[in-house]
Amino acid sequence: MGDSFVLSYRTSNIMESLMIELLKNIKIPLLFVSVFCLLETGCSQQLYQYSAPVEAKNYPVLNYKLIELIDALPRSMPTTMEKAQSLFNHQLHLNSENEFFTFYDGGSFITKDGVVITALDVRARKKSKLPVEIFRFSLDQRQCVSTELLKKKYGFNTLSLLSPHPVQHPSISYAIKTEERSFGVNTTSDNKSCATGIGVDMP
Structure with missing residues (x-):
């Protein structure tokens, strides 16, 4: 024993x-x-809370994960239409135009890591070698892509309300403004944890 x-x-x-x-x-x-x-954001659960909706299986798959797509956005604005088209599988379509600008849209898309981009909006100035002045895409709110994670990763520090008067879901922008571009993430004041979209504009 x-x-x-x-x-x-x-x-x-x-x-x-x-x-x-x-x-x-x-x-x-x-x-x-x-x-x-x-x-x-090597772990998808850190980037968004919920998987893509069932209908997303029919969306065109981009050649990028979400963070790769953001990193591939133009480093300076304005930029070329070719750059905008290449990021989204050459699936931007003419929406409307006026005397000065042409407006394009696209979507829905899904990234390689399963983030749904519901819409894409591009504004291009006519008669310009670098026509694209605004480049924005919207995220599916049902997935709740983390605003905090994007803010920390990209160092967004400027907070501004996008709506000058009271609205039902006031928009908020966190952005970095440089001489080359304005780059930011949007959300709403009543659901700050979930990003609504990403964009690059003229500085």
């Missing part, structure tokens, strides 16, 4: 030591994965 108890105690100690060593060895990889999920 005594020998059996000693053997069991030693086995328990050995197992405990092995577990401690194992935890030490995986501590850094786990930390790396956590940081990757937070900073690079």
